[in-house]
Amino acid sequence: MNSLLSSTKLRKTLELAVGPLLLIAIWWIAFKGGYVNKDLLPSPFETIGETARRVAAGELNEDFGHTLARVAYAIGIAVTLGVPIGIVLGAKAAVYRSVEFLIDFFRSTPATAMFPLFLLLFGLGDAAKIAVAAFAAWLVIVFNVAYGVLNARRTRILAAQSMGASSLRIFRDVIFFETLPQTFVGLRNAVSIALVVIIVAEMFIGATDGLGHRIIDAQISYELADMYGSILVAGAMGYGLNVLLLVLERRLVHWAGR
Template structure:
């Protein structure tokens, strides 16, 4: 028993060390660049000063407000994209001929930078939050539609044929076979979509009349030459994206534990 616990502890410590290596390496290179004069010291504050200032901003609540506003915008855009994208992806993927007929439209807009759509969405929705959420939801929607449709089209035919041979109806085949076969590809689409939605929201907050949010905070700190705040806000925005991806990975492993089997 003691040997098992020792091995488990050793494995956890090794895993923790692997996870910590990346952040430590980043901070070490940053510190060397700042102290060694690799970059103009007026343009790159030390990581210690940046982290201290960031902690103070979080503690005071000023950064927490911006973080929350950005997170809400990303959440709204992702929910809209999921609600509108999953059913459309299923319909398109169920019939290959239907998907081929609209494949050009989907691929065209999926390949178009979402930021190029800002003027159109500004004309349609104005300068408020609705425009930011709409353009992010549109970009995420395209990714979800593509991945869900791809998942439906590539569902394992052997399982579908087995269900049909046992007399299952089309509805039951979809509910009990195709739906679950589609989930792995759907989660890939969700992880891509949430990253894209976050990028679009951050950029929109920078340039489309925002008064709060992490994007607005970054550009405002850059204009006022508050470099520790700027670098700290960039780190927090990156941590937000990393955290959202981890949450989706956890859900994916919990929900589709049979993936690959």
């Protein structure tokens, strides 16, 4: 039994290692084979080693923390405003259809194209960066929550109605839980979008800190190992947030698909 568990854990570990190893292998081939100018692409091992040294020395902590805080603020605003609005829109198909064009239009508009508008409204500070990221994340959450409400399983709703449950009880005990899987899908997508928007905003909207500012500053000063390392750290942040939400979803929405 123990050997079976060990082999299963080993198999899962190997499966998880395939992606990072593949990335390093492609990077190494591109570097060693000269497919990319070596002056523009440092060795992956040199980059990873230098990044590990910077992380251990705490050089990335401040920028990492500022970016993470901005993403957290944006997602907090998006969830607080998006979930109740999505529920209201999804509760009546006619209501959702009446605003569907607006949701799809702005959801399809690149968030970066909205930077000038948010700069006019909020100025060059953190408010503009957080607001545009929150807006982009909010649209994704509203869409997914409304979609989850609209597509709640009719059989469970009808079963609750046949047992004499009130509309409030049906929403609280049936519809709300039915929408949670779709809500988490929207939340994971929203986190990814918010992180992308925040990183880009830190690059170009008067930032003095954050991973985006560090990436563009390293590029300008031609510190390529720092630039690529900061990109890897930003990617690790996004991956870590996604894994965290997946773990949370599995604990809270363990009935999904049943």
